[in-house]
Amino acid sequence: MHNVYTVSQVNAYIKNMFTQDFLLHAVTVKGEVSNLKYHTSGHIYFTLKDGAGAIACVMFAGSRRGLAFQLKEGMQVQVTGSVDVYERDGRYQLYARQIEQDGAGQLYEKFEQLKRKLSELGMFAEEYKQPIPRFIRTLGVVTAPTGAAVRDIINISTRRNPYIQIILYPAIVQGDQAAASIVRGIQVLSERAVDVIIVGRGGGSIEDLWAFNEESVAEAIFNSPIPIISAVGHETDTTIADYVADLRAPTPSAAAELAVFEYDRFQEKTEEYATVLMQMLQRQLQLKKDKAAAFGRELALLSPMSRVRDRQMRAANCEDRLNAAMQQVLQNFRHQLALDAERMKGLSPLERLSGGYAYAENEKGENIRSITQVTEGDVIRVRVSDGQIQTKVTGVTGEI
Amino acid sequence: MAAKKEEKAMTVEQAFEEIEKKISLLEKEDVSLEDSFRFYQEGMKLLKYCNDSIDKVEKKVQKISSDGKTEDFE
Numbered sequence: 082m083h084n085v086y087t088v089s090q091v092n093a094y095i096k097n098m099f100t101q102d103f104l105l106h107a108v109t110v111k112g113e114v115s116n117l118k119y120h121t122s123g124h125i126y127f128t129l130k131d132g133a134g135a136i137a138c139v140m141f142a143g144s145r146r147g148l149a150f151q152l153k154e155g156m157q158v159q160v161t162g163s164v165d166v167y168e169r170d171g172r173y174q175l176y177a178r179q180i181e182q183d184g185a186g187q188l189y190e191k192f193e194q195l196k197r198k199l200s201e202l203g204m205f206a207e208e209y210k211q212p213i214p215r216f217i218r219t220l221g222v223v224t225a226p227t228g229a230a231v232r233d234i235i236n237i238s239t240r241r242n243p244y245i246q247i248i249l250y251p252a253i254v255q256g257d258q259a260a261a262s263i264v265r266g267i268q269v270l271s272e273r274a275v276d277v278i279i280v281g282r283g284g285g286s287i288e289d290l291w292a293f294n295e296e297s298v299a300e301a302i303f304n305s306p307i308p309i310i311s312a313v314g315h316e317t318d319t320t321i322a323d324y325v326a327d328l329r330a331p332t333p334s335a336a337a338e339l340a341v342f343e344y345d346r347f348q349e350k351t352e353e354y355a356t357v358l359m360q361m362l363q364r365q366l367q368l369k370k371d372k373a374a375a376f377g378r379e380l381a382l383l384s385p386m387s388r389v390r391d392r393q394m395r396a397a398n399c400e401d402r403l404n405a406a407m408q409q410v411l412q413n414f415r416h417q418l419a420l421d422a423e424r425m426k427g428l429s430p431l432e433r434l435s436g437g438y439a440y441a442e443n444e445k446g447e448n449i450r451s452i453t454q455v456t457e458g459d460v461i462r463v464r465v466s467d468g469q470i471q472t473k474v475t476g477v478t479g480e481i
Numbered sequence: 482m483a484a485k486k487e488e489k490a491m492t493v494e495q496a497f498e499e500i501e502k503k504i505s506l507l508e509k510e511d512v513s514l515e516d517s518f519r520f521y522q523e524g525m526k527l528l529k530y531c532n533d534s535i536d537k538v539e540k541k542v543q544k545i546s547s548d549g550k551t552e553d554f555e
Contacts, residue, residue: 214492214494215492215493215494216492216493216494216531216535218534218535218536226544226554235542239542243539244535244536244537244538244539244540245540246536246540246543247540247542247543247554248543248544248545248551249542249543249545249554250544250545251544251545269545269549270545273545344535347493347535350497351528351531351532354497354500354504354524354528355525357504358500358503358504358507358521358524358525359521361507361508361517361520361521362507362517362518362521364507365507365512365514365517366514366517368510369514
């Protein structure tokens with residue numbers, strides 16, 4: 082007959098086995114956080130799992146110093162602690178002393194911490210941002226001497242302005258030496274008194290871009306007396322350098338566009354200004370001329386000559402009117418004359434003959450108006466329209 | 482980032498702003514003939530300054546070598 086043990090005895094036995102195991106005493110386990118509970122007591126309960134299994138975890142309030150960030154569901158973490166048995170429930174769990182983010186997550190956490198720190202120091206504040214001068218002569222570039230970033234910056238800059246002087250500091254932009262190299266580049270170019278510095282590199286993973294998240298680089302950018310445009314990776318990558326720079330460009334190409342003015346546009350602008358200035362001056366001259374002319378006209382009106390001319394004009398006017406009136410009178414006379422002539426024509430005896438009337442006269446040429454002027458046998462002349470008829474009076478009668 | 486302390490010569494941008502001012506002065510109707518000429522000449526002088534500020538010689542990209550000297554890049 083074998084021994085029969087109580088539950089507590091078995092659990093205590095197993096617990097003892099765990100306690101004596103050297104590995105389980107200090108183990109680091111990586112996995113994904115799930116079933117996360119921040120208990121009001123300050124303890125944190127969660128399950129760490131991977132594709133094949135899960136382990137219960139607890140971090141007691143007393144160990145919270147070992148956790149520097151907010152745990153979240155789904156986070157990839159590395160938990161360091163001991164695996165031990167919880168006798169009451171008869172199960173083992175991982176007692177966490179320290180929790181760190183795994184890989185990229187860890188970098189992301191560092192990024193967030195530095196961002197918070199520098200932000201609190203005011204290094205991202207607008208008031209410290211230097212304006213980027215628009216018309217620069219010399220452009221400093223801190224980037225790798227090979228690759229797309231430097232080519233894009235040089236091509237776009239010289240296309241916009243062929244007269245731009247570009248000074249490149251060939252920097253290491255990736256790996257352990259990158260931060261120091263970038264810092265040195267900013268300092269060297271500041272000493273060269275370039276007008277603007279572009280600091281950047283092409284796209285890459287968060288590890289590749291990491292140098293631009295280093296505090297030393299952020300400080301060098303902040304302390305630079307020359308305005309700095311950051312141009313790190315692609316549009317979606319934002320680094321600490323971007324936050325602290327005077328201007329953030331989404332890409333190296335965009336940085337060149339922001340830094341270098343278009344020479345053609347500059348030339349157009351200066352030509353336009355010259356034209357406008359000339360037009361304005363000519364307009365002023367015209368205004369003055371017009372004003373002088375207006376004054377001249379006013380003065381002329383007031384001058385004695387003007388009065389003389391005025392009188393001359395009045396005299397001429399009077400003369401014209403006089404002539405016209407005289408002409409009118411003469412015209413009236415001529416008209417009347419014509420009318421009278423017409424009327425006289427109607428009264429002419431010869432005119433009457435043409436109407437069939439006759440004119441009789443005696444031998445003495447006297448007009449015969451009465452029977453008393455003739456006696457039988459008298460020869461009289463009867464004038465008609467086309468001649469005269471000699472006739473002898475054969476009788477006289479008082480009847481008409 | 483750190484703000485510059487020393488006074489620098491006028492920038493091209495500032496010169497352009499000054500030219501704009503001269504133009505608006507010239508636009509006023511009651512400006513005297515003498516002032517008109519003066520504003521015009523000042524404007525043209527500023528323009529010359531702008532043009533002279535842009536050095537019109539094509540340049541090679543320079544690279545700072547490890548010993549701190551400057552040499553042609555590419």
